[in-house]
Amino acid sequence: MAKPVFWKNSKRYYDLKSYWRNLFGCNVHKLPIDAGFTCPNRDGRVAYGGCIYCDGRGSKLRQKGKLPSVAEQIQSGKKFYKPHASKFIAYFQTFTNTYAPVEKLRMLYDEALSQEDVIGLSIGTRPDCLAPETITLLKGYAQKYHVWLELGLQSIHDKTLQLINRGHNSQQFLDAIHACTGRGINLCVHIIIGLPGESDKDVLQTAQSIAALPINGIKIHSLLALEGTALGEMYKNESIKLITKEKYVSLVADVLEILPPTMVIQRLTAEGYRDIFLAPDWAMNKLDVLNAINRELERRDTHQGIYYKG
Secondary structure, X not given: OOOOOOOXXXXXXXXXXXXXXXXXXXXXXXXXXXXXXXXXXXXXXXXXXXXXXXXXXXOHHHHHOOOOOXXXXXXXXXXXXXXXXXXXXXXXXXXXXXXXXXXXXXXXXXXXXXXXXXXXXXXXXXXXXXOHHHHHHHHHHHOOOEEEEEXXXXXXXXXXXXXXXXXXXXXXXXXXXXXXXXXXXXXXXXXXXXXXXXXXXXXXXXXXXXXXXXXXXXEEEEOOEEOOOHHHHHHHOOOOOOOOHHHHHHHHHHHHHHOOOOOEEEEOOOOOOOOOEEEOHHHHOHHHHHHHHHHHHHHHOOXXXXXXXX
16 A cells, blocks of 8 residues: 555554654644633533533643643643653643633733743634634734644534534534634644434544545544533433444544545544543543554555545
């Protein structure tokens, strides 16, 4: 099998570590930050309770009490990861990290970018929380720094988005993508495989929709049932069955095959907090899942983008 020439690793997909090394010539690591945000589908602006799979606790830092400053979180993260990376991306991860007035966002992002060896931002948010002034702010940063905007989509199907209480629809996602296109901002989309009521065809339709858009990266998550969530209750009441490891691995391979070969694969599975984890058991071993995906691609003698129709 001839791999795309830009692949510098032994994998059959373009992983984030290889992307960093190709772009910057060194190891780069994302430093997770909890800046104290909430979500509009938690505080009532859009809905209450959040997505059915979200426990609402936020990061482990938030659970301990008052959050350290952005600068303090970055310094702590750098000490931990410094032996493995020389440059860093400030990853505003917890909840909706554009859900605030633009001046507050500017203050937080500036604080992150002022730290030594921080070369950019990665900002997790929702498609319905991108005001024009926020996009303009990110465009300005993208002229000087490496900027990713991570949009939680989960599924392109409105019936699914309604069921999981996302609080936005697929058209809002498409509007957000188009609003950010051409601004120098790298776009990463999150999807979940194994959502309630979705068929294999539904999953592939989501992947095909993403493949047809100007999107630079993707995170693929497995659906997790956690204690204290609506999904967790559905699992305990046996009103939902979670996807098997074999089916998940097969669908991930299917998705990779139809994505553009240049799309950066930032994640291929998900992990949950062990103290509230319910199921599926196989998802707790991240390395085992990744190895299984690699073996499936090898078994098929296939790779990312083999069926991409660009």
